[in-house]
Amino acid sequence: MSDQSSTTSLVDRAYDLLRREILECTLAPGSQVTERSLAAQYDLGLSAVRGALVRLTADNLLTAIPRVGYQVAPITLRGIIQFFEAWEILGPPILRLAVTRMTDEHRAQITALQVPGAQSSGEEMVTYATQTWAVVVAAADNLILSDLYRRLAGDMQRIFTLVWKSETLSAMQVLGMSSALSATPDEAEELALSFIRESRARVTEWLLTSTSLASHSVNFQF
Numbered sequence: 001m002s003d004q005s006s007t008t009s010l011v012d013r014a015y016d017l018l019r020r021e022i023l024e025c026t027l028a029p030g031s032q033v034t035e036r037s038l039a040a041q042y043d044l045g046l047s048a049v050r051g052a053l054v055r056l057t058a059d060n061l062l063t064a065i066p067r068v069g070y071q072v073a074p075i076t077l078r079g080i081i082q083f084f085e086a087w088e089i090l091g092p093p094i095l096r097l098a099v100t101r102m103t104d105e106h107r108a109q110i111t112a113l114q115v116p117g118a119q120s121s122g123e124e125m126v127t128y129a130t131q132t133w134a135v136v137v138a139a140a141d142n143l144i145l146s147d148l149y150r151r152l153a154g155d156m157q158r159i160f161t162l163v164w165k166s167e168t169l170s171a172m173q174v175l176g177m178s179s180a181l182s183a184t185p186d187e188a189e190e191l192a193l194s195f196i197r198e199s200r201a202r203v204t205e206w207l208l209t210s211t212s213l214a215s216h217s218v219n220f221q222f
Contacts, residue, residue, distance in 0.1 A: 011051035014044045018052050022061050023157045024126075025165075027072050033062075034069035061154050075158060077207070083155045084200040090148055092192040097140035099181055099188045106139040110177045118173075122164030125174055130157055132177040160199075163206050 018038065021027045039049045053070055056062045062070045098106075113131055116124045130153075137149045175195045180188050 010045060010048035011055075014042075014048040014052035015055050017042060017044070018049075019056060019059070019061065022056065022072055023154060023161070025158055025161050029072055029158060029162075030074035031072050032065070032069055033072065037069075059154060060151070073154075075155070075162065079155065080159060080203065080207070083152065083159065084196065084203070086152055087156065088193065088196050088200075090145070090152065091196050092189040094140045094142075094145055094149065095136055095180060095192040096185045096189040097142060097145070098136040099183065099185045101141050102139040102181060106135055107178075107181065109135045110181060113177075115176045115178070116174055122161065125164045126157060126161050129160065129174050132175075136177065136181075159203065163203055 018027070021042075027033065035046055035049050035053065038044065038053075039046050042049075044052075053062060053064075057064055057070070061073050063073060064070055110132055113128055116128050133149075133153075137146050140146070175192070180191050183191060
């Protein structure tokens with residue numbers, strides 16, 4: 001393997017690891033990090049971390065702060081509102097296209113995933129939602145919609161990670177994709193819209209009832 005290929009591989013590994021830590025909120029929203037602190041914490045090389053941080057900044061998961069380091073993108077009240085506005089526009093037509101274009105392989109991938117129950121952990125909920133929507137987006141087979149979904153996916157996973165981990169809310173559920181994909185395109189689109197609006201109501205409930213927002217490291221900016 002050439003030196004360039006080796007370096008690229010290390011950057012990819014650093015990127016995958018740090019991206020996962022951000023999406024799972026292990027690296028808390030709004031927290032500040034540096035190349036050296038991350039390299040030491042995760043036992044990574046400085047050059048690999050540097051390359052990964054550049055990519056994560058392009059993903060809008062980090063913001064570079066000159067002469068300081070980086071800030072993990074905060075989850076703000078305005079950001080949550082804007083996320084749901086965008087997701088309500090984008091999610092239903094993606095599911096509609098997926099219903100019309102889904103292959104047997106896509107359906108098998110969805111069927112193989114166990115739908116979390118009421119007693120499932122927040123991690124299981126997030127994992128199922130993330131995996132099923134990834135298949136749905138692939139089945140929709142539209143590169144522009146896929147790019148737009150990727151822009152929202154990071155915020156989606158972080159918001160629901162925080163909500164599902166919260167002790168203040170246990171009624172949050174996931175969209176069972178197998179049943180959704182068995183519906184007609186019109187029914188699937190309406191089902192997605194209804195689910196997204198219900199999710200927005202639940203997240204709003206969490207925002208209004210949580211008494212320990214500081215423990216979630218959420219930076220509510222107006």
